[in-house]
Amino acid sequence: MSAISARRKRAIALLSLTSIILVTLDLQGSGSASVLRGTFGVFFRPIEGVTRVVTRPVSNAWHGITHYNAVTKENDLLREKIAQQEGAAVAAAASVRLSQELLALNGLPTLAGINSVSAQVIGDSPSNYSQSVEINQGGDSGIKVGMPVMNAAGLIGKITKVFPRRSIVMLITDPEYALSVKVINNPESASPINDPEASASTSSTTTTTTTIPKPQVTSNIPGFTPGTTTMPLTTVNVTVSVPSLTPTLTVPSNGALPVRETGILEGRGPSRVPIVRFIDSAQRFGTILPGAPIVTSGGSLSLAPPDIVVGTVSKVTDRLGTAGPILEINLVADLTNLSFVRILLYQPITEQVKP
């Protein structure tokens, strides 16, 4: 009996040691951990598939019981929203197309030029202490670790593990997630001004007033046109009206230009909203108000390209001294109900391998 006990104690010690070695290897980024996971996956996927088929009726029944009212209410709400947004979509299409053309003319990068891969969410992380989802596209589709993932609304996370035909996406709410973002303080609306000098100089020439549709949002953030929408290459009708002889020049006043400030977005788990820290409390930036949009800042070291919509400021907590405020963020993407996502095949310049 004591011999058996000694053998078991040896087994416990051996298994514990193996676990510790595996933790160390995995944290060092060793490939052996991926090999072990991949091999286990080969055996486990069929079992999981069968279990999924067997348990699907139970899951469906559960969701039918617990979510029926919420789904009905959500459907009504969505129908109303679609009706509201159908009208705005046409104008938004025009303004986004114009914005992309302007960016392209000035040689600035746009999201329209970045290839992307669509994928379906096939599973959540089976743990209470990890915020990740699994998607059905992987290395075979050109996906690499670090690439940004978004849905129709905005950014949802980044790729953290890639297998040939599936990948793991770490969600924005994971405490391990961090990304440089910029806060755009809501600009005041530009007002037409009558510059006497301009009037004098243009009095002898014909002046043309171009009426560009008022920028509409593709997300629900007021006053901000996100760059996340990739417009199809279709002709856009821009209304050009030839005008009156009165010279009218619409120039945004200095204070009305949008002011941007960068910070770091950090996830805090599923029960708490993400925050943005390290915002400079400079006078120029002014007071950040709830509702200010948050977009990715981009840059040579950032894993995401600039101007992907992340969310809006929901609460501002001021801190003493030069610490700067902490901003709580309302994400535009609903992370609890992800089904289809888009992976931007984007890598920062510093990560790109030269041939």
Add this chain to the structure above:
Amino acid sequence: MSIRFIRFISSRWTRLVLVASVVLGFQTTIFDDLRPFGVMVQVMVLFAACAGVVYGAEIGAVSGLIIGLMYDCVLTTPLGLASLVLGATAFIAGAFPYFVRDSSWWNKAIAVAVASAIGEILFPIAQALVGLGGWVQWRVISVALVVAIFNLLLAPLLMPVVRWTLKETLVG
């Protein structure tokens, strides 16, 4: 050779791996979907705790380490972390037979629930120890409570399965 193979096939550890694969299948499908109160019911923790309560600390710890290693393969946390946590959970659950002699089924179910709650609290602590901070929050308490309640209800169902799985065979 053949005797050794039969002994290997019929051993409790081979059975444990096979049964744990099925339980893991349930964990990653139905229990991943349901999430009552936003918390995932941890049947792998339940399985490890049951092994400890039914067969004691030593067998429980070995079972917990094996079950945890399998669970690790589907998690995104570092490989080996769940193994250590479930090993510790099963070892803690295995202390139960030392305290209660001739325990009834509901005694065991309560012990499983308590061990599950401890295991659920240990997991974010272990994550923090290896540098994955941010998960040690007040939410952990509510998660542990929900997991404990559901494992209390599921323990009487899983206990006979664990008893059969880890039953010692006399082949060879």
